[in-house]
Amino acid sequence: MPHPRRHRLAALLLALCLPALVWALLPLGASGQSQDELQQTIDGSKAREGRLADAAARLGRLEQAAARGVAKLQARQAEVQAELDRSQARLTVTETELARQRARLNRLRERLRDDREQLAGMLRAAYVTAPPDVVTVVMEAEGFEDLLTRVEFARRVQKAGASVVEAVRNGRNDAKRQRGRLTKTAARQREVTATVRRQRDAVAQMAAAVQARQAALAQARAARLQALRATRGSRLKAQKTLKKLLDAQAKAAVDKRGPGGPWAIPWAIVQCESGGQNLPPNKGAQASGYYQFIPSTWKGMGGSTPHAYQASKAEQDRLAARLWNNGAGASNWDCAAIVGII
CATH class of the missing domain: 1.10.287 (Helix Hairpins)
Known part of the structure; x- marks a missing residue:
């Protein structure tokens, strides 16, 4: 869940490395060119x-x-x-x-x-x-x-x-x-x-x-x-x-499949937020669980426990899906911007 400050070093490193990891997993073109190289080729061809x-x-x-x-x-x-x-x-x-x-x-x-x-x-x-x-x-x-x-x-x-x-x-x-x-x-x-x-x-x-x-x-x-x-x-x-490259990148960015899934929101955000782990509250905003809900949001969504990580994955998935709202609520997760979804 979004929070103003995040102090967990592992989550921060994961968030910074995620775009590179996602890009590395995407298929390259037949010529092996990168996105920038393809764009340069296109621009040069147009000229x-x-x-x-x-x-x-x-x-x-x-x-x-x-x-x-x-x-x-x-x-x-x-x-x-x-x-x-x-x-x-x-x-x-x-x-x-x-x-x-x-x-x-x-x-x-x-x-x-x-x-x-x-x-x-x-x-x-x-x-x-x-x-x-x-x-x-x-x-x-x-x-x-x-x-x-x-x-x-x-x-x-x-x-x-x-x-x-x-x-x-x-x-x-x-x-x-x-x-x-x-x-x-x-x-x-x-x-x-x-x-x-x-x-x-x-x-x-x-x-x-x-x-x-x-x-x-x-x-x-x-x-x-x-x-x-x-x-x-x-x-x-x-x-x-x-x-094809951009479509594959976009698909990977919103794909809800991932280790431990399926997930209620794109796996890229989950990976950035928690690495797919049911984490306990952090020392800052007390965000916890797979989707890093802060207590106020978790309670506002009708969570059955004081903290999200204390609930089952199914309940966390259900409330996260409601908050995600088919992508309309993507801005509730800071990592959505980090991974390029918004």
């Missing part, structure tokens, strides 16, 4: 988790920024590729037209050569053949109208030959001009196409570099997350071990 989580978040933001950069560069690459396709299509059309004009120029050159040869043959024939005199033309004509027709026909034949040659020559010159214009246009379009192609390749290289950075950031973030999971797993394991 490391915080750092890893911050690093993973930062890397995640960088990865997202890189992804946005890749998307923009890919969009730009698609635009440049579309422009390159259009430029290549225009160049193909120009080169096709240039080839057609070259073929046309070659045909016109051949035709002009043939027409010149035919016209030259006509002129040579005209010079070789003796021209008919006026009398012959007049005599052979069937009339004046026929005479006019013959003269006009000869004039048209000569004019037509010259016109054909002139037309072919004009066509050839036009084909030359077209070829020259198309050649210049094709050269400009090739230059434009080459420029656009270089732009496309540059954007593609930039996109590839940003994609490589994004992949590196993702890999680094995955490594941080893996380390975070491992650290969290270690911390949870340490917390579980610590909880």
Whole structure:
């Protein structure tokens, strides 16, 4: 029973040594760590988790920024590729037209050569053949109208030959001009196409570099997350071990089983108060018995004897249980605080 001063040396030593004894009897974690070591491990793991989580978040933001950069560069690459396709299509059309004009120029050159040869043959024939005199033309004509027709026909034949040659020559010159214009246009379009192609390749290289950075950031973030999971797993394991340790300690502190029991109050308090012995009154407050009742409390609880130690253990158990009141009366024993129950 509680009392203001306790002079019994044995009880005092027992009270001081009890927490160490209780702790020594508790099971340690699988790693053999103490409570302080487990708490340090948990605190260190929490700090490391915080750092890893911050690093993973930062890397995640960088990865997202890189992804946005890749998307923009890919969009730009698609635009440049579309422009390159259009430029290549225009160049193909120009080169096709240039080839057609070259073929046309070659045909016109051949035709002009043939027409010149035919016209030259006509002129040579005209010079070789003796021209008919006026009398012959007049005599052979069937009339004046026929005479006019013959003269006009000869004039048209000569004019037509010259016109054909002139037309072919004009066509050839036009084909030359077209070829020259198309050649210049094709050269400009090739230059434009080459420029656009270089732009496309540059954007593609930039996109590839940003994609490589994004992949590196993702890999680094995955490594941080893996380390975070491992650290969290270690911390949870340490917390579980610590909880088991604390639960075992708490159970031992309130366990009513002990030598000479069962007891009405936790064995740890009984051990601290009397060592489980039915002690006679001490010289101070006259506390006695298994539960160290002082006479006034013993009498107030309805004890049948002047001192608790004079009663049976059953009576002491019954009155101690009533005073304990399922733990609500733990403060009635000084040792409850000493063993860590309150």
